Amino acid sequence: MEYTQRNPVPLPASGPLGTIQTQMDTTFDWEYALKQHKLLALYEKGKAATWNASDLDWSIEVDIEKLMASRREAAGGVSLFNRLLDPPQPLDEKRQMEFNINMNAWLLSQFLHGEQGALLATAKIVQSVPFEEAKFYAANQVADEARHVEVYHRYLTEKLGVSFEVNPNLGELLDTTLSDPRWDITYLGMQIMVEGLALAAFGQMRLTMPDEPLIQEITTRIMGDEARHVAFGVLTLGELYRNGELTPQEMREREDFVIDATHLMRERLLMQQVFERMDLDVKVWLEWAKQTPFMKAFRQMLFSKIVPNLKRIGLLTPRVRAAYAKLDLLRFEHEKDSTEEIEAKPPAEFLELLRQLLGQPPAPGLPSG
Numbered sequence: 513m514e515y516t517q518r519n520p521v522p523l524p525a526s527g528p529l530g531t532i533q534t535q536m537d538t539t540f541d542w543e544y545a546l547k548q549h550k551l552l553a554l555y556e557k558g559k560a561a562t563w564n565a566s567d568l569d570w571s572i573e574v575d576i577e578k579l580m581a582s583r584r585e586a587a588g589g590v591s592l593f594n595r596l597l598d599p600p601q602p603l604d605e606k607r608q609m610e611f612n613i614n615m616n617a618w619l620l621s622q623f624l625h626g627e628q629g630a631l632l633a634t635a636k637i638v639q640s641v642p643f644e645e646a647k648f649y650a651a652n653q654v655a656d657e658a659r660h661v662e663v664y665h666r667y668l669t670e671k672l673g674v675s676f677e678v679n680p681n682l683g684e685l686l687d688t689t690l691s692d693p694r695w696d697i698t699y700l701g702m703q704i705m706v707e708g709l710a711l712a713a714f715g716q717m718r719l720t721m722p723d724e725p726l727i728q729e730i731t732t733r734i735m736g737d738e739a740r741h742v743a744f745g746v747l748t749l750g751e752l753y754r755n756g757e758l759t760p761q762e763m764r765e766r767e768d769f770v771i772d773a774t775h776l777m778r779e780r781l782l783m784q785q786v787f788e789r790m791d792l793d794v795k796v797w798l799e800w801a802k803q804t805p806f807m808k809a810f811r812q813m814l815f816s817k818i819v820p821n822l823k824r825i826g827l828l829t830p831r832v833r834a835a836y837a838k839l840d841l842l843r844f845e846h847e848k849d850s851t852e853e854i855e856a857k858p859p860a861e862f863l864e865l866l867r868q869l870l871g872q873p874p875a876p877g878l879p880s881g
């Protein structure tokens with residue numbers, strides 16, 4: 513894995529290393545019962561589906577500026593940015609370009625940092641989960657996550673040359689997930705919440721970059737892996753939560769965790785770093801990121817897989833439902849969970865807006881919501 517780091521990833525204020533204190537049990541399973549057949553089947557599937565990041569076609573030229581220019585041309589030379597996105601202040605052509613480049617790089621950078629979180633979380637699961645089948649699968653996932661970190665890092669530093677440090681709110685969620693001593697909370701935070709959100713975000717990346725073949729290839733491959741990872745969480749936690757193995761008090765703590773993580777991901781994972789880098793009025797633009805229909809639909813869709821997955825593991829309880837009803841997230845409860853269908857289904861109005869922004873007709877076979 514040799515590549516040119518055209519522009520290294522910027523460091524957070526805390527410096528190059530982030531160390532958190534964790535307290536957890538490291539557990540041997542001397543019984544090796546190996547009786548959870550669904551998990552073992554997933555392990556077999558994971559081993560067979562391994563791929564090498566070096567085999568992707570890294571010779572593909574990635575030029576976001578050129579790509580944006582040809583989109584504008586396809587739309588008849590007019591930019592729909594100001595009209596469709598309704599920004600708090602209109603941006604001229606040069607600033608729109610800057611905005612698009614930064615937004616794309618910001619999202620991909622958070623993918624990179626989330627992948628590193630997944631790498632550490634899964635290594636922790638190998639140590640702490642009390643049955644061998646899950647240790648096997650988690651070990652397989654560790655290798656997947658290392659590859660995902662490698663791919664996004666290479667794409668950002670060799671191809672884009674623009675990147676961002678970890679968003680502090682994402683950092684907080686990763687820290688909480690990693691530092692908790694209860695093994696199932698690490699699963700819940702990573703496999704259900706973070707990876708559920710990532711699956712939907714990857715789907716959106718594919719929709720917003722139909723004309724960039726390298727990111728299409730990367731995203732499709734990573735989504736294939738992530739679908740197994742979420743399935744791993746769903747299978748393991750479903751057993752635990754649905755079979756009444758936890759006390760009501762313990763279940764309540766899991767509900768609290770889900771509700772807190774949801775607020776953090778939905779209300780605080782915004783692009784403040786993009787606004788800062790562009791010297792925009794952060795307060796005004798944050799309000800825009802929360803309120804404008806396109807961004808709202810974008811953030812809403814991030815939960816389209818989390819909600820059915822929570823239902824599947826028995827955590828869409830009355831308390832979680834009440835919190836989700838307030839956030840208008842229950843609309844996804846009847847969607848397919850990640851073990852049935854990996855793709856998130858974007859609402860039709862979101863796809864229509866996106867089609868206009870791209871200056872393109874919808875790609876054939878695109879889900880029509």
Ligand SMILES: [Fe+2]
Nearest residue numbers: 627630657660
């Ligand atoms: Fe991953």
Ligand SMILES: [Fe+2]
Nearest residue numbers: 630707738741
């Ligand atoms: Fe993953």
